[in-house]
Amino acid sequence: xxxxxxxxxxxxxxxxxxxxxxxxxxxxxxxxxxxxxxxxxxxxxxxxxxxxxxxxxxxxxxxxxxxxxxxxxxxxxxxxxxxxxxxxxxxxxxxxxxxxxxxxxxxxxxxxxxxxxxxxxxxxxxxxxxxxxxxxxxxxxxxxxxxxxxxxxxxxxxxxxxxxxxxxxxxxxxxxxxxxxxxxxxxxxxxxxxxxxxxxxxxxxxxxxxxxxxxxxxxxxxxxxxxxxxxxxxxxxxxxxxxxxxxxxxxxxxxxxxxxxxxxxxxxxxxxxxxxxxxxxxxxxxxxxxxxxxxxxxxxxxxxxxxxxxxxxxxxxxxxxxxxxxxxxxxxxxxxxxxxxxxxxxxxxxxxxxxxxxxxxxxxxxxxxxxxxxxxxxxxxxxxxxxxxxxxxxxxxxxxxxxxxxxxxxxxxxxxxxxxxxxxxxxxxxxxxxxxxxxxxxxxxxxxxxxxxx
Numbered sequence: 001x002x003x004x005x006x007x008x009x010x011x012x013x014x015x016x017x018x019x020x021x022x023x024x025x026x027x028x029x030x031x032x033x034x035x036x037x038x039x040x041x042x043x044x045x046x047x048x049x050x051x052x053x054x055x056x057x058x059x060x061x062x063x064x065x066x067x068x069x070x071x072x073x074x075x076x077x078x079x080x081x082x083x084x085x086x087x088x089x090x091x092x093x094x095x096x097x098x099x100x101x102x103x104x105x106x107x108x109x110x111x112x113x114x115x116x117x118x119x120x121x122x123x124x125x126x127x128x129x130x131x132x133x134x135x136x137x138x139x140x141x142x143x144x145x146x147x148x149x150x151x152x153x154x155x156x157x158x159x160x161x162x163x164x165x166x167x168x169x170x171x172x173x174x175x176x177x178x179x180x181x182x183x184x185x186x187x188x189x190x191x192x193x194x195x196x197x198x199x200x201x202x203x204x205x206x207x208x209x210x211x212x213x214x215x216x217x218x219x220x221x222x223x224x225x226x227x228x229x230x231x232x233x234x235x236x237x238x239x240x241x242x243x244x245x246x247x248x249x250x251x252x253x254x255x256x257x258x259x260x261x262x263x264x265x266x267x268x269x270x271x272x273x274x275x276x277x278x279x280x281x282x283x284x285x286x287x288x289x290x291x292x293x294x295x296x297x298x299x300x301x302x303x304x305x306x307x308x309x310x311x312x313x314x315x316x317x318x319x320x321x322x323x324x325x326x327x328x329x330x331x332x333x334x335x336x337x338x339x340x341x342x343x344x345x346x347x348x349x350x351x352x353x354x355x356x357x358x359x360x361x362x363x364x365x366x367x368x369x370x371x372x373x374x375x376x377x378x379x380x381x382x383x384x385x386x387x388x389x390x391x392x393x394x395x396x397x398x399x400x401x402x403x404x405x406x407x408x409x410x411x412x413x414x415x416x417x418x419x420x421x422x423x424x425x426x427x428x429x430x431x432x433x434x435x436x437x438x439x440x441x442x443x444x445x446x447x448x449x450x451x452x453x454x
Contacts, residue, residue: 003043004322011036011318025360026303029310033059033317040321061316069308073265074180074189079301080268081173084253084275085123085166086300087293089136091279093246094123098140100242103235110215110222112148113158114208116141120162121204122243124169125250134163134406142411151221152415157423158211160396160407161431167358167392169200171253171271174358174391176264177304178384181367187380189264190257194448195381196388197254202444203389203434210430245281249274258452304359311363324368331372338376342383345369346390346435353394357402361391385445386438393431396424 014035018028037059069075088094097119105111105118116137123133137159145155167174170193179189215222253271256262262270279285318324331341352361366387373383395403398421408420438444 005326007036007040007043007321008318008323008326010039011321011323015314019355024306025357026306026310029307029314029360029364033062033310033313036317036321040317059313059317059320062313065312065316066309069305069312072180073263074176077171077176077189077265077268078173078304079297080265080272081171081176082300083293083297084249084268084271086296087272087275087279087289088123088246088249090289090293091275091282091284093242093278093282094119094136094140096242096282097122097246098144100235100238102144104239108212109219109224110211112141112145112150112225113154113211113215113222116145116158117162117204117207117211120159120165121169121201122246122250124165124200124204125171125254133166134160134403135410137163138407138410142415146412146414148225149223152419153423154214154221155423156407156411156415156420157425157427158207160403160420160424161427162207163406164392164395164403165200165204167395168196168203168385168388170194170196171257171264171268172196172388173304174362174388175384177359177362178366178388181363182370182380182384184370184374184380187384190452191381191449192384193254193257193264194452195385195445197448198444199385199389199434199438202437203431206430206434207427210426214426245278249278258448260452307359308363311360314364315367318368324371327368328372328375331369332375338378341372341376342378342386342439345373346386349387349390350394350397353391354397354401358391358395379442379446381449382438382442382445386435389431389435389438393428393435396428396431398424 011032015028015032018032019025021028023031098115101115101118102112105115108114119140120133120137123136138156141159142155146152166172172193175192175196176189179187179192249271252274253267256267256270257264276285279289331345334341334344336344349361349365352365366384370380370383374380395401398404401424404417404420404424408415408417411420
């Protein structure tokens with residue numbers, strides 16, 4: 001085995017070992033970069049190692065790369081979209097949606113689950129933060145579904161899985177990061193937003209289909225609630241008043257991007273302003289709410305950018321040690337053919353999702369495998385959407401899917417961990433089916449970006 005390969009494997013093993021210590025990921029990434037810079041320099045200068053490695057072309061590039069992150073116009077959208085989602089959470093829009101849609105769908109068998117999914121899709125198009133969406137949906141829906149004697153697994157699985165849609169349905173902050181890391185015109189933020197739009201809606205529709213079909217086959221899973229009034233014009237009007245403002249905000253953000261009227265960065269500013277106005281019109285905009293929203297935005301954005309800095313240092317050292325060439329030769333040397341390479345990458349991402357957050361996987365793994373995908377001649381938008389769906393699936397997978405911990409933190413005491421695991425299994429299967437559909441029919445991800453610029 002060549003020295004470069006040994007060093008690259010050693011760097012990943014060091015990262016994994018330090019991660020188990022409980023230190024923040026940003027520090028672990030940066031610390032691993034420092035350790036292996038020292039190892040590389042000492043190996044070359046003191047032991048004459050046959051390795052093209054030095055400080056100026058590895059860690060010495062980190063300040064320049066970090067400055068590039070700081071001045072990136074694309075990444076300005078990140079705190080704006082985060083603020084938009086947090087402000088909408090604070091404005092009480094989700095509660096109004098829940099209260100009105102329950103009157104519309106509640107009398108149908110499985111209606112509460114359908115309500116949760118519809119609200120989750122709307123929130124996914126505004127929040128984009130998995131932890132916030134899962135917690136909010138869990139707090140709003142689980143007590144109501146438990147009160148109406150819904151099956152524990154069915155109820156908690158619906159809330160948990162629906163909350164993860166925010167990672168895929170645009171405007172997703174994950175897609176913003178992916179576009180920045182890919183840094184190629186054919187996979188811009190706008191392209192990824194358009195590419196994820198149809199797969200995201202397809203997945204939400206499949207969730208709704210499951211929420212309707214399973215109670216029909218197993219009535220005890222979701223009994224018909226008692227005491228709900230009939231649906232009349234007043235109920236429909238109440239739903240419209242709750243849905244239209246949120247839909248208008250989504251249309252303003254995504255519509256301006258898809259129509260070419262605004263860049264994603266400019267549209268993020270529109271979204272942040274729109275969220276402020278919705279909170280104002282709802283009578284929920286005050287100094288404590290604004291202070292809390294700004295604090296949470298700063299905290300979340302700082303967390304992501306800190307990992308950005310650590311990942312940048314990690315990446316430049318890994319490349320200096322020959323990581324790009326090692327990974328490229330390993331993937332291209334697989335005996336599975338081009339599509340087999342793609343499946344291998346997705347399977348690896350799925351496994352990594354058990355242990356790492358999507359931020360680290362996006363910042364470290366995606367830039368390493370994207371050149372291989374391009375070299376094999378695949379559409380980069382299609383591959384990135386597959387990458388995103390695969391990450392979303394890993395969030396639900398026991399025993400360490402992050403969404404499972406989020407939902408457990410807000411679930412009623414009678415819901416056990418086994419109920420959560422049992423409840424998410426059908427949704428994992430649905431997501432894997434959706435992944436297979438997009439894999440076999442790439443046009444689902446590539447059609448909208450292709451017609452947008454014709």
